[in-house]
Amino acid sequence: MRLSKRGEYGLRAMIALAEPVKKGSFPAMLQIKEISEHEQISPKFLEQILLTLKNAGLLHSKMGVGGGYYLARPAGEITLGQIFRILDGPVAPIRCVSQMAYEPCGCPDEQTCGLRLAMSDVRNAIADILDNTSLADVTKRQNDLRKKLVLN
Amino acid sequence: MRLSKRGEYGLRAMIALAEPVKKGSFPAMLQIKEISEHEQISPKFLEQILLTLKNAGLLHSKMGVGGGYYLARPAGEITLGQIFRILDGPVAPIRCVSQMAYEPCGCPDEQTCGLRLAMSDVRNAIADILDNTSLADVTKRQNDLRKKLVLN
DNA sequence: TCAAAAGTCTACTAGTATTATAGGCTTTAT
DNA sequence: ATAAAGCCTATAATACTAGTAGACTTTTGA
Numbered sequence: 001m002r003l004s005k006r007g008e009y010g011l012r013a014m015i016a017l018a019e020p021v022k023k024g025s026f027p028a029m030l031q032i033k034e035i036s037e038h039e040q041i042s043p044k045f046l047e048q049i050l051l052t053l054k055n056a057g058l059l060h061s062k063m064g065v066g067g068g069y070y071l072a073r074p075a076g077e078i079t080l081g082q083i084f085r086i087l088d089g090p091v092a093p094i095r096c097v098s099q100m101a102y103e104p105c106g107c108p109d110e111q112t113c114g115l116r117l118a119m120s121d122v123r124n125a126i127a128d129i130l131d132n133t134s135l136a137d138v139t140k141r142q143n144d145l146r147k148k149l150v151l152n
Numbered sequence: 153m154r155l156s157k158r159g160e161y162g163l164r165a166m167i168a169l170a171e172p173v174k175k176g177s178f179p180a181m182l183q184i185k186e187i188s189e190h191e192q193i194s195p196k197f198l199e200q201i202l203l204t205l206k207n208a209g210l211l212h213s214k215m216g217v218g219g220g221y222y223l224a225r226p227a228g229e230i231t232l233g234q235i236f237r238i239l240d241g242p243v244a245p246i247r248c249v250s251q252m253a254y255e256p257c258g259c260p261d262e263q264t265c266g267l268r269l270a271m272s273d274v275r276n277a278i279a280d281i282l283d284n285t286s287l288a289d290v291t292k293r294q295n296d297l298r299k300k301l302v303l304n
Numbered sequence: 305t306c307a308a309a310a311g312t313c314t315a316c317t318a319g320t321a322t323t324a325t326a327g328g329c330t331t332t333a334t
Numbered sequence: 335a336t337a338a339a340g341c342c343t344a345t346a347a348t349a350c351t352a353g354t355a356g357a358c359t360t361t362t363g364a
Contacts (some may be wrong), residue, residue: 001153001278005352012259015266031310040258045353051312064218064361065309080154080270093155100256106192107164112297114167114290118281119155123275126153129270138266145264157323182338197324203341216332217338 007088009041010049014058014083015142018075018135029068049087056086075139081130092123099127110111159240161193162201166210166235167294170287181220201229201239210240227291233282243282244275251279 003011013035018027034051036043051067053059060072084091084120085100092098096105096113097120107113155163165187169180188195192234202221205211212224223230234244237252244250248257248265249272259265 001157001240001243001245003153004350008246008257008267011267033310038260042353044355048313048353054311061311062361063309063311063359066362067310067360069311071323086155091153093153094160105160108190112294112301114294115160115163117293117297118285118290121281121285122278124279126274129273129277133270133273138270141269142264142266145269150263166347185339194324195324197323200324200338200342213340214332215330215338215340218333219331221337221340 001093002147003084004088004110006044006049007084009039010053010087011080011083012039012041013046013050013077014053014135015138017059017069017071018078018139019045029062029070031068034068053083053086058082058086064114071135076134076136077129078135080135080138081127084130091127092119094119097123099123153245155236156240157197157221158201159236161191161198162205162239163232163235164191164193165198165202166205166223166230166287167290169211169221170230175267181214181222183220186220205238210234210238217268223287226288228286228288230287230289231283232285232287233279236282242253243279246271249275251275 016035016038017030032043032047035041035050036046039046043054044072050059052060054061054069058072058078059069060068061069081091090098092100094105094116095101095103096107096110096116104110105113105116107116110116156294167181168187168190171180184195184199186200187193191198197295200276202211202213206221210224210230211221213221233243242250242252244252246257246268247253247255248259248262248268256262257265257268259268262268
């Protein structure tokens with residue numbers, strides 16, 4: 001049940017782009033280089049990932065000198081599930097319970113297949129979290145926790 | 153977030169071995185060939201998988217003519233999580249939230265990393281299901297559903 | 305106007321993991 | 335003694351992952 005490096009880096013980059021803006025620039029724009037250095041990611045690999053996310057409509061970009069990437073929509077309207085699916089494909093552990101990419105698995109009776117029932121629960125549990133957590137939720141949680149830790 | 157074929161086949165085989173016994177034989181013993189035919193799995197591949205499960209202590213076997221495999225413990229005491237971990241490794245989507253196989257991910261501050269917090273939720277949701285569903289739960293659910301469908 | 309900065313796009317590659325297949329060995333019932 | 339069945343290890347084909355490379359386009363600003 002692993003998240004690929006592509007998925008991990010893409011999620012990290014999106015979270016970085018959703019961070020509350022510094023110095024009045026809006027929308028928050030970051031360059032590949034800035035993100036790759038901060039998150040310790042190969043810049044060329046990250047480039048591919050951001051491009052994919054851009055072509056999928058989650059990011060916009062500005063070319064040329066002083067360019068960079070920024071979120072296509074407010075951080076509250078982009079979920080981890082959207083990002084995950086673009087980079088890592090369906091959330092379901094097995095195709096026969098996928099909403100996005102259903103495929104029969106060839107078991108004798110899919111309707112009463114015990115494995116399918118259990119994996120369906122797993123899929124729903126994962127999708128529930130990923131589809132109901134926005135980038136804004138993530139950055140808020142991070143920042144609340146940081147504040148709380150500073151106080152102690 | 154995919155379950156490998158190894159994992160899928162292993163789980164299917166274990167569920168088959170947990171099925172209520174036919175014709176008074178106990179513990180329910182099945183041969184590789186019987187399972188592979190019923191579940192449409194390459195018998196040699198299944199052999200490897202069952203051997204792994206055996207060496208991990210979830211199955212016992214009987215060699216020679218009339219031999220086969222049977223569960224090492226009652227179906228109510230073997231969980232999907234145990235089987236999954238033997239065949240597919242840790243449940244966690246990312247190592248830094250794994251209970252079984254923790255590894256630092258190298259983010260600036262692991263304690264307040266937003267991705268880590270979210271993935272930790274995912275890990276717990278998956279583990280909750282897999283570790284609290286026994287083979288007996290699975291076969292019961294299957295059979296209840298079958299009965300219910302016959303009535304309609 | 306032209307050079308440098310930055311994103312776009314596609315191809316390629318090394319390494320690893322997955323999904324098997326093959327075949328010899330051991331145990332056991334008859 | 336032989337056939338059935340599991341035990342065990344090696345190998346192979348394919349796909350995927352993670353990353354590299356490089357040529358191209360757009361934009362800024364000196």
